[in-house]
Amino acid sequence: MGRAFVYVILGGGVAAGYAALEFTKRGVPHGELCIISEEPVPPYERPALSKGFLLPEEPARLPSFHTCVGANEERLTPKWYKEHGIELVLGTQVKSADIRRKTLITASGETISYKILIIATGARALKLEEFGVKGSDAENVCYLRNLSDATTLVGLMKSCSGGNAVVIGGGYIGMECAASLVINKISVTMVFPEAHCMARLFTPKIANYYEEYYKSKGVNFVKGTVLSSFEIDTDGKVTAVILKDGTHLPADMVVVGIGIRPNTSLFEGQLTLEKGGIKVNGKLQSSNSSVYAVGDVAAFPVKLFGEIRRLEHVDSARKSARHAVAVIMEPVKAGEYDYLPFFYSRVFALSWQFYGDNAGEVIHFGDFSGSTFGAYWVHKGHLVGSFLEGGTKEEYETIAKATRLKPAIEDIAELERRGLGFALAISQKPPESTVAAIPQPDFALQKTIYPWHATAGVLVAASVAAFAYWYGRRRHKRW
Numbered sequence: 457m458g459r460a461f462v463y464v465i466l467g468g469g470v471a472a473g474y475a476a477l478e479f480t481k482r483g484v485p486h487g488e489l490c491i492i493s494e495e496p497v498p499p500y501e502r503p504a505l506s507k508g509f510l511l512p513e514e515p516a517r518l519p520s521f522h523t524c525v526g527a528n529e530e531r532l533t534p535k536w537y538k539e540h541g542i543e544l545v546l547g548t549q550v551k552s553a554d555i556r557r558k559t560l561i562t563a564s565g566e567t568i569s570y571k572i573l574i575i576a577t578g579a580r581a582l583k584l585e586e587f588g589v590k591g592s593d594a595e596n597v598c599y600l601r602n603l604s605d606a607t608t609l610v611g612l613m614k615s616c617s618g619g620n621a622v623v624i625g626g627g628y629i630g631m632e633c634a635a636s637l638v639i640n641k642i643s644v645t646m647v648f649p650e651a652h653c654m655a656r657l658f659t660p661k662i663a664n665y666y667e668e669y670y671k672s673k674g675v676n677f678v679k680g681t682v683l684s685s686f687e688i689d690t691d692g693k694v695t696a697v698i699l700k701d702g703t704h705l706p707a708d709m710v711v712v713g714i715g716i717r718p719n720t721s722l723f724e725g726q727l728t729l730e731k732g733g734i735k736v737n738g739k740l741q742s743s744n745s746s747v748y749a750v751g752d753v754a755a756f757p758v759k760l761f762g763e764i765r766r767l768e769h770v771d772s773a774r775k776s777a778r779h780a781v782a783v784i785m786e787p788v789k790a791g792e793y794d795y796l797p798f799f800y801s802r803v804f805a806l807s808w809q810f811y812g813d814n815a816g817e818v819i820h821f822g823d824f825s826g827s828t829f830g831a832y833w834v835h836k837g838h839l840v841g842s843f844l845e846g847g848t849k850e851e852y853e854t855i856a857k858a859t860r861l862k863p864a865i866e867d868i869a870e871l872e873r874r875g876l877g878f879a880l881a882i883s884q885k886p887p888e889s890t891v892a893a894i895p896q897p898d899f900a901l902q903k904t905i906y907p908w909h910a911t912a913g914v915l916v917a918a919s920v921a922a923f924a925y926w927y928g929r930r931r932h933k934r935w
């Protein structure tokens with residue numbers, strides 16, 4: 457039993473959806489493309505699972521967040537795939553791959569062969585058992601990686617309203633779940649071993665802002681320790697979480713967000729791996745020229761930093777998928793992948809974006825007692841990373857542009873003083889002048905920024921309650 461396709465995408469997540477759209481834009485003939493996914497639904501915008509999906513009122517539900525609504529593109533429903541002659545093989549796990557024979561074998565024993573394979577298998581949530589703690593299978597313990605996990609989480613939240621939740625992990629899954637639990641009227645304690653939340657990205661100063669905000673919403677933080685075991689009742693439900701430092705936390709439910717592991721196992725020994733993922737070149741091609749890798753599973757050269765990186769963020773999944781398809785369909789025209797790392801999160805009424813690399817010396821700017829502030833990272837004399845909380849669309853675009861230009865920084869104090877004004881000035885200069893000194897303060901620019909900020913500060917303060925209400929109701933429509 458078997459089927460053959462010209463192009464096969466293995467995995468049906470974010471990258472698969474964006475790759476499918478790109479294939480159709482580039483005129484893939486009907487019947488040539490197939491997507492195989494373990495999940496029972498076509499590709500969707502995974503970040504919605506920890507945001508709009510968890511809202512108590514008007515929650516986001518499929519089909520509303522199928523890819524590619526997150527990039528303001530078409531929403532690819534099952535009907536869309538049918539109309540475009542794309543074969544969806546859903547609810548099907550691929551159990552083995554033979555790169556030499558160009559075949560995949562599914563759990564039901566079907567052989568699917570390809571001429572070109574795109575690996576888009578993403579990652580899986582790390583389990584507590586991998587850290588020596590038992591209890592993942594208790595009915596009130598959940599993870600959050602796919603639709604099935606999110607559905608379990610919603611069920612648990614409904615049954616625990618007014619109760620206590622313990623969130624294990626202080627990364628973005630932990631932070632976003634904690635916010636959603638609070639919005640669902642559940643008391644939350646977050647537990648993580650680091651000194652502050654989002655330790656891989658946030659500086660202590662940035663983290664402090666978010667932790668204080670969370671505390672104002674009733675979230676309790678237990679830092680610098682880890683989960684040791686669960687107290688489980690005779691029904692198999694966790695009733696308390698015991699920490700290494702001896703703390704005993706009563707729990708009606710537990711959410712675990714302790715990291716992910718790329719799904720590479722099918723290809724170990726067949727393709728070159730690096731940084732935990734499948735190593736690809738600037739064309740997103742693996743060590744076998746018929747096999748491409750995109751999204752969370754791909755370790756690719758980030759030209760800007762001259763290094764191989766593996767990223768675990770949605771923008772990278774979308775863009776790498778599109779680029780791989782461009783290379784496959786128009787190999788002569790498509791250049792090398794040149795990606796500026798970007799990630800974001802939205803919690804409560806807060807919203808931040810980060811571009812580039814958080815390496816080197818950090819320079820904070822803005823008003824940490826207000827609603828708009830940020831940070832720059834300067835490494836080997838150049839600006840390499842920018843973070844902004846509470847920015848406008850234009851301000852986010854500005855920091856992105858400035859970070860991509862990697863301007864030389866000669867005067868750190870001046871950079872700190874100018875804050876966002878620096879990025880604005882640098883992003884408006886022609887590229888060749890950006891490697892010179894920091895541009896001198898420009899009165900005209902300052903005038904356009906600072907009075908705006910003053911006005912915006914007043915407006916934001918006055919409308920924060922209204923915004924929080926609006927955001928809570930609306931944000932599920934933004935992926």
Ligand SMILES: Cc1cc2nc3c(=O)[nH]c(=O)nc-3n(C[C@H](O)[C@H](O)[C@H](O)COP(=O)(O)OP(=O)(O)OC[C@H]3O[C@@H](n4cnc5c(N)ncnc54)[C@H](O)[C@@H]3O)c2cc1C
Pocket residue numbers: 466467468469470471472492493494495501502503504505506548549550551576577578579600601602629719722750751752753767768769770771773798799800801802
């Ligand atoms: C809850 C949540 C919230 C997030 N929020 C944000 C955010 O706010 N900002 C941000 O930048 N990023 C966020 N991310 C990360 C982002 O969603 C991922 O980077 C993105 O989904 C990666 O896309 P991908 O296609 O590589 O992998 P995935 O979207 O994970 O898709 C992989 C697919 O492959 C399938 N698969 C794997 N192995 C097999 C197999 N052997 N056979 C068949 N199918 C298989 C899986 O079932 C899955 O459908 C979030 C992630 C999660 C889980």
